[in-house]
Amino acid sequence: MAAFVRGIEGEGPARDGPAAGRDASVTARDAVLPDGCMDLLWTRGRLLVAGPDTRPHIPDGVPGGWAGVRFYPGTAPAYLGVPADELRDRRVELTELWPAAEVRRLTARIDAAADPVAALEELALRRAAEAGPPDPLLGEVVAALDAGRPVAETADRLGLGARRLHRRSLAAFGYGPKTLARVLRLQRALALARDGVPFAETALRAGFADQAHLARDVRELAGAPLGELVGHR
Incomplete structure (x- = not known):
């Protein structure tokens, strides 16, 4: 399962974030470009999903750090339980896809983790094992x-x-x-x-x-x- 996902992290903007207003210094070089992947993203108090892109996405600013798990092309739908084309060029709250109570519990666990990337990877790998290997x-x-x-x-x-x-x-x-x-x-x-x-x-x-x-x-x-x-x- 280790090849199923990879962790990503940073101090700046992720693929999406709270509506904190776009940083005027963000340029085309800061855009998230189409790569065939989908991401599960965490910013404190929130879990989001970034669908597959067909155009550049200029992210909103995210106060503080962020963490994410990037799914290789074709692997995320089995994990998320939703066809990829329903999320194309979209950023959605995980509560739109999974039960809200479960998402709140998972978010609180990652909020409290010393290493959010490791916590997200653990979550993703555990759920991936439950979903079974991709086709x-x-x-x-x-x-x-x-x-x-x-x-x-x-x-x-x-x-x-x-x-x-x-x-x-x-x-x-x-x-x-x-x-x-x-x-x-x-x-x-x-x-x-x-x-x-x-x-x-x-x-x-x-x-x-x-x-x-x-x-x-x-x-x-x-x-x-x-x-x-x-x-x-």
């Missing part, structure tokens, strides 16, 4: 698309028709396989560019037709030129 086919979909395989080839190789793959992708990832492929390609490009790979070579290695294609896709999905995003993690 291994979903991991194969992610691996194939992240390797740059075409959607039609992926569907054929896995023995799924295009419509069936689309339906399963909506429920698991929050969007269809073509959008997931674009999101994963964006993340490949960002990783290459942040490692200092020239943009033209980044476009080629990440699977874009050319540098102009890279620039268009990055601006559409990330809301800013690649040059503004390099250096932000």
Whole structure:
């Protein structure tokens, strides 16, 4: 189960937070970018869920620290008990998905923990064990698309028709396989560019037709030129 989730933490804004007003200093480099993942987030007194993104999300300021557990693509719906497409581009209170009394109890436990990230990971792993392992086919979909395989080839190789793959992708990832492929390609490009790979070579290695294609896709999905995003993690 250790590969099912990973912990995240920080002192600044998370993927969402209390309506404390947006910090004027927040820029496109501070945006949360589409990555195919979903997050379970904690700020003191609250548990929230960040659904899968199709556009950049500029977070509100969060007073104090925050902690979160990030679910790899396709794994969160079984844990949360809700299809991913119902949470696409949304941030919701966990009380909208789970019984309020249970969420209050869990929130109080994490509030009192010395290490909120560890407490969240313990919660996630325990609930994940109860839910059972994610469908291994979903991991194969992610691996194939992240390797740059075409959607039609992926569907054929896995023995799924295009419509069936689309339906399963909506429920698991929050969007269809073509959008997931674009999101994963964006993340490949960002990783290459942040490692200092020239943009033209980044476009080629990440699977874009050319540098102009890279620039268009990055601006559409990330809301800013690649040059503004390099250096932000």
